[in-house]
Amino acid sequence: MRVTNKQMVLDAIIDLNNQEQSVTRETLSGVIDLPLAIIDEKLTSLINDGLIYRIQRGIYLPIVTHDQARIISKIVLPCGTVKIDIGDDVWTLTPKEARVVGSLMAADAMQYSNIEIGHHAALTTAKMDLQTKEMRREIRELQKLLPASNPA
Template sequence: MKTTGQIVYDAIVDLHNQEQIVTRKVLCEVTGLKMTIIDDHVSRLCDEERIRRVENGVFVPSDVPPPARSISVTQIVGGLTRIEIGDECLDLWPREARALASLLAGFANQFAMIQAGNEIGQLVMQQQNTLKTVRRELAAVMAKVDPPPQLDLLASTHQD
């Protein structure tokens, strides 16, 4: 059974690996733990230098891998596929390329989901900003109406 400290640390690592921003609120949502418990463990993990604050309220694991190297894939006449990662080069026959592709398919799906999540998040923020603006404008219009309209639909439709 994992300790709550390990649950918090694993959530930070998992979120970071999925290119998500790790905040206290997100950790509460992901782990289901209360904010006070999250704060306690985050503070302890920072003291142990297992995580670090990149800015106020945003955390990353201390052991962050180096930046990704450049990657290219080239189809070569004769059926070979050349994969270059940084200075490394690998030539694959079609059967090998298919086997590698099937092994990497999960990563491609995960990337697509991360992209979709980021785009949905941006759309939600835009909609929230638009809704705030509309509410402010409506409040301003309603404040100018003197007296406020009475919405008694039953009285106007059932007059005998």
Template sequence: MTAAPTSTQRVYDAVCELHALEQVATREIVAELTGLKMSIIDDRMRALVNDGRLKRVLRGVFVPVEIHPPARCISKTVLSDGSVKLEIGDEVLTLTPREDRALALLQVGAAMQGWALLAWPPHDAPQDHEEAGGPVKEAAGKAAPTLKRNAAGIEKATPKA
């Protein structure tokens, strides 16, 4: 015989079910679904938000926080015949060269996103509003500078002649 779910689990399950059905999860709807008192709903939702299991997106509107399992080890081995062994945790995929190229094309977006996160913010970017406002105020009324990229892709401002 299994134990009855706790009020916290009932509230969490109701929010997850509503979210899966693309419905708004408000405290009133959750109370209606679970049959729990509004004071219990409020307390349990507050506890779930504090535990990081629910996220408040608007006042009174909640969504479950997606929790991914820990990342597994990944390795890629190119074999002498051009095929590829891709190992993710305990799972092994054997890819043909064509499949490997197709997978690489699919992964380019994720790689570019990772690169952008590493490159932002630029090292020479102003870090506060005061510092950013100084050059802008100074340049007011003058000709706007032209931005030119050097070989490394770094923009350099040069005044217009």
């Protein structure tokens, strides 16, 4: 079955959102091989269909929502038994079951780590950009104070 351009754009929006990435027309064009004009057309169509919404100019979110995240805790008993509390549910796992669940969740843990690294990198980059702009401003101010050099 052939996937339509509209479905391709919606799938990319959901995937980027699930990875906690900002969804813009530019990020979409980097993920899917469609011209910006088609992406813009599909974004408008998806908004009109009530499948996505614009949270601010140029940034989109899917309407797909999950229930509010529940509190999760893990307790390891001295015998090796693992208790996992998820909201009102309690799982009691043998050590082997805990290892299997851990291995099944490893990719999610890596994705979470990568998302956090990306957020940290974005904050660091923003701080460096501000510092660079401030330094350039200070250099321009200092250059104004220096006498003009005369070629001899």
